[in-house]
Amino acid sequence: MMKTHDSVKDLGIAALDAARDLLGNVPHLEAGAVRREHPLGSARIDGCIEFEHGDEAYALLIEVKRSGAPRFVRSAVYQLKGYLEHARESAPGDSGQQWIPMLVSPYLSPESRSICMDHGVAYMDLVGNAHLAFDNVYIDRTVAGRPKPATRALRSMFTPKAGAILRVLLRDPARAWRVTELAEAADSSLGHVSNVRKALLDREWIEKQKDGVILVQPDALLKAWREEYRRPVARRISGYTLFQGKQLHERLSGTLNPEPQRPRAIYSSNSAAQWLAPFTRGGMHSLYADEPGARALKEVLKLTRAEKGANVTVSVVKDESLLKDAVQPAPGTFCTCPIITYLDLWNGNDRDREAADHLASKCFPWL
Incomplete structure (x- = not known):
C-alpha cells in the first residue's frame, strides 16, 4: 500500500x-x-x-x-x-x-x-x-511514438485470443453484446472477455447500453489493429503446382473446409480477396491450414518443392479460431473472414494495401 x-x-x-x-x-x-x-x-x-x-x-x-x-x-x-x-x-x-x-x-x-x-x-x-x-x-x-508500457498495453488487445473477440464485435458493429453472449460467440472465457471489454471501454471504442456493450468506434478499433497487427504464428510451406485458374479451384473445392472433424484449409490473403472483393489477379495462391489440411493440400495440388518460382504458400497456423471464423462466399469455397483478410493485405506490399482498401470499401462502409 x-x-x-x-x-x-x-x-x-x-x-x-x-x-x-x-x-x-x-x-x-x-x-x-x-x-x-x-x-x-x-x-x-x-x-x-x-x-x-x-x-x-x-x-x-x-x-x-x-x-x-x-x-x-x-x-x-x-x-x-x-x-x-x-x-x-x-x-x-x-x-x-x-x-x-x-x-x-x-x-x-x-x-x-x-x-x-x-x-x-x-x-x-x-x-x-x-x-x-x-x-x-x-x-x-507532439512526440513520435509511445512509451513501452503503452505499446505493450495496446498490443495486448490484439493477441490471438483477444482477436477472436474483436472479430465478433467487428462482424456486426451495431449489435449489443452481453459478456456471456460475447464469450460464447468468440469461444472465449468470461474473464478474457471482461478484460478486453474493459480495455475497449477505457479507449471509448465501446459503450455500455441496457442490452450490453456496443461497438461505437469500429473504425478506430480496426485502424489501431492494422497498425499493431502481427501475422499469425505459422509454419509456412511453399511449393509449385501445375494447376491454375478454374482447374485449381475445382481440385480445392472438395478440400477447403473449416470444420474440425476434417482436415481444415481455407483461402487467405489475396486468394481470399479474390472471392470477397476481386481487385487484381496474381500468380501466388495463399492458404491457411491445420496440419492435416496442409497434408491434404500437398496431395490434391501435387505440390513439388521449388527453390524459385513457388506459386502456392500454405501457412499452418496455430490459432485455430482463424479457421473456425472462415466465411463461405461461394458453395464449397472457404476464405479467411473479411477482417483477417483485410489485416493480412494491409500489412503486405503496396499492391496488397490497395487490395485492402478495395476490400474495405466493399465490406466495411464505416471505415
Missing part, C-alpha cells in the same frame, strides 16, 4: 516539475508559487503554479491522472471544468488572476489529446506531448 502511495506522490511531483519546465520555455514569464494539493473552492486540485506574463497574473491548475486512456481523460476534463465553475462561483469578487486548467498524465494518446483540445483544457504528458495556450503564447508539441 505504501508503494502505491509513494508512486502517486512521485507522479504528482514529476507532473509539477514537467509543467514548470514547460513554462520555463516562455520568454518574459515570471514564475511564482508552486503548490501541491492546492485548495480550489471546496475542492482540492493536484497542483498549482502561479506566474505572470505581460501585465496578467495566471494560475496553472493541474489535475494528474495515472491513466491517460480516453475514458479517464474525459472524466478528468469534466472534473477540471467543474472545479473551475465552482471556484468562480465561490470566489470573493474578481481576483484578477486567470485560471488555466491542465491535465497531466504519464502518456496521452492522440485520442486523449483531442478530448482535451475539444474542451479547452491544456495538457502534457511525461513523454513530451504538450499543448498550452494563453495570451499571445501558443505551445503545441
Whole structure:
C-alpha cells in the first residue's frame, strides 16, 4: 500500500516539475508559487503554479491522472471544468488572476489529446506531448511514438485470443453484446472477455447500453489493429503446382473446409480477396491450414518443392479460431473472414494495401 502511495506522490511531483519546465520555455514569464494539493473552492486540485506574463497574473491548475486512456481523460476534463465553475462561483469578487486548467498524465494518446483540445483544457504528458495556450503564447508539441508500457498495453488487445473477440464485435458493429453472449460467440472465457471489454471501454471504442456493450468506434478499433497487427504464428510451406485458374479451384473445392472433424484449409490473403472483393489477379495462391489440411493440400495440388518460382504458400497456423471464423462466399469455397483478410493485405506490399482498401470499401462502409 505504501508503494502505491509513494508512486502517486512521485507522479504528482514529476507532473509539477514537467509543467514548470514547460513554462520555463516562455520568454518574459515570471514564475511564482508552486503548490501541491492546492485548495480550489471546496475542492482540492493536484497542483498549482502561479506566474505572470505581460501585465496578467495566471494560475496553472493541474489535475494528474495515472491513466491517460480516453475514458479517464474525459472524466478528468469534466472534473477540471467543474472545479473551475465552482471556484468562480465561490470566489470573493474578481481576483484578477486567470485560471488555466491542465491535465497531466504519464502518456496521452492522440485520442486523449483531442478530448482535451475539444474542451479547452491544456495538457502534457511525461513523454513530451504538450499543448498550452494563453495570451499571445501558443505551445503545441507532439512526440513520435509511445512509451513501452503503452505499446505493450495496446498490443495486448490484439493477441490471438483477444482477436477472436474483436472479430465478433467487428462482424456486426451495431449489435449489443452481453459478456456471456460475447464469450460464447468468440469461444472465449468470461474473464478474457471482461478484460478486453474493459480495455475497449477505457479507449471509448465501446459503450455500455441496457442490452450490453456496443461497438461505437469500429473504425478506430480496426485502424489501431492494422497498425499493431502481427501475422499469425505459422509454419509456412511453399511449393509449385501445375494447376491454375478454374482447374485449381475445382481440385480445392472438395478440400477447403473449416470444420474440425476434417482436415481444415481455407483461402487467405489475396486468394481470399479474390472471392470477397476481386481487385487484381496474381500468380501466388495463399492458404491457411491445420496440419492435416496442409497434408491434404500437398496431395490434391501435387505440390513439388521449388527453390524459385513457388506459386502456392500454405501457412499452418496455430490459432485455430482463424479457421473456425472462415466465411463461405461461394458453395464449397472457404476464405479467411473479411477482417483477417483485410489485416493480412494491409500489412503486405503496396499492391496488397490497395487490395485492402478495395476490400474495405466493399465490406466495411464505416471505415
